[in-house]
Amino acid sequence: xxxxxxxxxxxxxxxxxxxxxxxxxxxxxxxxxxxxxxxxxxxxxxxxxxxxxxxxxxxxxxxxxxxxxxxxxxxxxxxxxxxxxxxxxxxxxxxxxxxxxxxxxxxxxxxxxxxxxxxxxxxxxxxxxxxxxxxxxxxxxxxxxxxxxxxxxxxxxxxxxxxxxxxxxxxxxxxxxxxxxxxxxxxxxxxxxxxxxxxxxxxxxxxxxxxxxxxxxxxxxxxxxxxxxxxxxxxxxxxxxxxxxxxxxxxxxxxxxxxxxxxxxxxxxxxxxxxxxxxxxxxxxxxxxxxxxxxxxxxxxxxxxxxxxxxxxxxxxxxxxxxxxxxxxxxxxxxxxxxxxxxxxxxxxxxxxxxxxxxxxxxxxxxxxxxxxxxxxxxxxxxxxxxx
Ligand SMILES: *Cc1c(COP(=O)(O)O)cnc(C)c1O
Numbered sequence: 001x002x003x004x005x006x007x008x009x010x011x012x013x014x015x016x017x018x019x020x021x022x023x024x025x026x027x028x029x030x031x032x033x034x035x036x037x038x039x040x041x042x043x044x045x046x047x048x049x050x051x052x053x054x055x056x057x058x059x060x061x062x063x064x065x066x067x068x069x070x071x072x073x074x075x076x077x078x079x080x081x082x083x084x085x086x087x088x089x090x091x092x093x094x095x096x097x098x099x100x101x102x103x104x105x106x107x108x109x110x111x112x113x114x115x116x117x118x119x120x121x122x123x124x125x126x127x128x129x130x131x132x133x134x135x136x137x138x139x140x141x142x143x144x145x146x147x148x149x150x151x152x153x154x155x156x157x158x159x160x161x162x163x164x165x166x167x168x169x170x171x172x173x174x175x176x177x178x179x180x181x182x183x184x185x186x187x188x189x190x191x192x193x194x195x196x197x198x199x200x201x202x203x204x205x206x207x208x209x210x211x212x213x214x215x216x217x218x219x220x221x222x223x224x225x226x227x228x229x230x231x232x233x234x235x236x237x238x239x240x241x242x243x244x245x246x247x248x249x250x251x252x253x254x255x256x257x258x259x260x261x262x263x264x265x266x267x268x269x270x271x272x273x274x275x276x277x278x279x280x281x282x283x284x285x286x287x288x289x290x291x292x293x294x295x296x297x298x299x300x301x302x303x304x305x306x307x308x309x310x311x312x313x314x315x316x317x318x319x320x321x322x323x324x325x326x327x328x329x330x331x332x333x334x335x336x337x338x339x340x341x342x343x344x345x346x347x348x349x350x351x352x353x354x355x356x357x358x359x360x361x362x363x364x365x366x367x368x369x370x371x372x373x374x375x376x377x378x379x380x381x382x383x384x385x386x387x388x
Contacts, residue, residue: 012247034046054072100194155291180294251296258276265299271304278295301358302356
């Protein structure tokens with residue numbers, strides 16, 4: 001059976017690593033080495049340029065995304081910034097207006113130093129995207145669903161417009177993972193991930209990947225990976241390979257709990273609004289159902305009071321309070337002061353990222369316990385605030 005015909009869960013376990021191992025070990029070992037004896041092999045010379053453990057991971061993630069070429073980086077931002085190095089001085093790039101905070105920082109405060117301009121567009125509105133295209137535009141960088149409001153962008157529409165104008169597309173598939181959404185199959189040129197999140201899955205490794213089907217882009221990304229050098233270490237590559245094997249079973253359970261929790265939050269009197277693409281009330285529920293095979297396990301919600309939302313963070317017991325997502329443990333985030341802290345206030349307000357907003361990455365705890373924990377935290381937060 002060729003790997004292409006295998007079902008996703010089989011690929012997770014048996015994706016071809018293209019790394020032969022003389023002892024038949026069932027996993028690729030950690031090749032914790034910097035250099036290779038060139039009298040004995042001509043495949044590897046120096047670990048920045050290539051390392052068997054990293055290569056095993058790169059082939060694995062490429063196969064999961066139905067791609068040909070994979071590249072592993074030391075973080076999601078390293079992957080995104082390395083891919084952005086394909087742009088040149090004078091170029092413009094259209095970026096989703098509600099892009100990940102770190103990406104926003106990179107394109108507004110780092111790449112501007114090299115005369116690369118980001119133009120922000122609401123990518124859920126294809127007409128707005130088209131209006132932003134100038135003769136300098138080279139690429140579109142987008143995420144779907146977006147963070148923190150889980151807005152859904154029509155991938156095929158972005159690809160259509162990009163092709164019409166000879167632009168290339170970069171899509172951040174961190175939230176959905178290759179299990180639920182395959183952007184390359186829809187014509188996206190380069191997929192990037194913060195592998196720190198679902199791919200790793202255990203809050204123990206910071207990593208990023210980029211995948212493409214195009215030999216031309218692969219050549220360029222490979223060049224940047226080696227020249228810029230933000231590579232993933234052998235040890236972290238191995239941790240990711242291990243985490244990836246359980247991606248499907250983790251997400252199956254996390255999505256199930258997320259839907260239940262989203263419904264529960266919608267019925268809760270302290271909650272003003274719930275943002276989850278799996279709820280029929282989500283404005284793009286239909287599109288989300290068409291272009292992905294699931295809705296993921298990130299829920300954002302607004303509480304009625306801003307102070308109560310902040311205070312809730314002091315009372316949850318089960319969820320870790322902080323940034324990040326996609327792990328076995330639930331993580332509760334206050335986007336305005338955490339993930340989007342570096343975004344100027346007016347940009348935050350324009351995007352609706354107020355202090356009322358909380359985001360939960362649903363982990364593998366029992367969903368009844370998660371509900372109970374949030375319930376008591378909301379109650380304590382309300383009480384604490386009414387005494388102040
Ligand atoms: C976390 C995250 C990133 C950045 O990844 P790091 O591994 O933290 O560098 C990029 N995009 C999205 C959607 C993320 O959630």
